[in-house]
Amino acid sequence: MNQVPELAVFDWDGTLVDSVGKIVESVRDAARQLGMPAPDEAEIRQVIGLSLGPALDRLFPLLKSDKDKKKLAEAYKRAFVERDTAPCPLHTYASEYLWALHRNGVKLAVATGKSRRGLDRALAAYPTLPDFSVTACADEHVGKPNPQMLLYVLRKTGCRPEKSLMIGDTTHDIQMAKAANVGAVAVTHGAHPREQLLSAEPHLLVESFKSLSIWTFKRSLSDIEDQSRLSS
Structure with missing residues (x-):
């Protein structure tokens, strides 16, 4: 399963x-x-x-x-x-994980502390990413850890909290997810250290998108990519 x-x-x-x-x-x-x-x-x-x-x-x-x-x-x-006018690099396997979710029918969204202008500028720098169904920014909603922007995403997508995940690198993300009754997934490659993330008690803590892919699909991203190439 x-x-x-x-x-x-x-x-x-x-x-x-x-x-x-x-x-x-x-x-x-x-x-x-x-x-x-x-x-x-x-x-x-x-x-x-x-x-x-x-x-x-x-x-x-x-x-x-x-x-x-x-x-x-x-x-x-x-x-x-x-x-630096060049865009910041995506974390390793971020793009592959997004595409794997997209190909499996998962709706994608962003909930960020960035402004709308800042996020739109950032998204434009990564034209090869799959489309996000909804994006929520801090200048349009109450900021993290308040769950308001995540609840907005749930309403817009029509998805159930218990069937949704919030993936973030800070305790602010974990607190927001738990307040919205959404699964809280913490990644350790970002702003807050591992021990601090653990103190917020996420439902899942992973080191990388590769690890998260194995948990999500019970197989590696390379296996998913191979299957995608065979079916295309």
């Missing part, structure tokens, strides 16, 4: 895309531009996945005025876009 869901919802940064390092350096660049001490990497990793405003509030609690907060957010966005 396999574990193929009706719906697989993915976080973006750190989960599908290896962008954690770029986010860390962009936050530090933004702080330096405004003459503030730059947070260390561990602090920044903790807020990855949250909406930008709350994330920066946690990192810079002494910044009080809305004007200064806006300047910081704009500096971060500018640093992120200008730091």
